[in-house]
Amino acid sequence: MKNKKIRLEAIEAIIRVSTFRNQDDLLLALNEKGFSLTQATLSRDLKQLKVAKQPTANGDYAYIFPADTQEKTKSIARDVSHSFAANGFLSLDFSGNMAVIKTRPGYAGGIASDIDTLPISPFLGSLAGDDTIFLLLKEQATKETVLETLTPIIPGIRK
Amino acid sequence: MKNKKIRLEAIEAIIRVSTFRNQDDLLLALNEKGFSLTQATLSRDLKQLKVAKQPTANGDYAYIFPADTQEKTKSIARDVSHSFAANGFLSLDFSGNMAVIKTRPGYAGGIASDIDTLPISPFLGSLAGDDTIFLLLKEQATKETVLETLTPIIPGIRK
């Protein structure tokens, strides 16, 4: 259907320009522009366009096109976790507020680098040699948090 | 409330790692991790974290952090450019009797070397990687002494 393509483009355009707090508001704007559709269709359109509804700074909501960078980052992160699944990890141990990871030779740097890129981390810092990583825990960090945090990088990790 | 902060961090962490198609699923995962909250609170948490629900490629939905990352990256970039003016120093943090200095890549060795040559030092030893320095404090050392000592090397340093 021809109308749909035009409509999708109109939706994208209007969302990029102005903000709407919900689908009904957006629907109204579209109706005023001459597009005749219902909330059901709009919902489907938004899904197809991959439009997300994001809370805004002023306590409201807005429709956005999430940045591609986000997705890419995520999928990269996933890939990393996959490729490491079998790889260099050997052991994890704790002493005081320090953790030590042993790896197969040469893997320490890579794994430490992955750990460093975690968005939220219980570590104050990491230091890698060839087959050993030192991790200094934040004061409020627990072994549990550490294990949780490391899971995406080393699936199934445990002390 | 302390729990809330921890919970928000947990939510952020779990969302960055895995995907959930709705709040109830996410809620379940959080409950299993020991967080006791209801959908109402989760909704508020997500709003506060500015988490958006985005349609995915496979016709499903997922929670994401949209523009958030971009802003963070930007502000970090700014900080870096500031401290870069002087040298490679980025940050200083403490945990227990350890201090950690983060530097721009490659600067750790140089700065650590400078620290090692200090005539009077509150440190028992230092260990440098590429962008991180671990410093073990003498038992009587305080954060204040450390800052004082480091000032000649890193002017204007503070935690």
Add this chain to the structure above:
DNA sequence: AGAAATTTTGAATATTTATTCACATAATTC
């Protein structure tokens, strides 16, 4: 310490959004 103000929360509910179902419209194949 207590009182006052602020924040956090759950239950219930209002609001919003997604989907089901039925039908219509367009595209494809014979």
Add this chain to the structure above:
DNA sequence: GAATTATGTGAATAAATATTCAAAATTTCT
């Protein structure tokens, strides 16, 4: 062209999410 298949749509509704309201918990201010 007719038959078949795929796609698009609205009305109704299911499902998901946000908010209201009242009560606790926490912090701030005497």
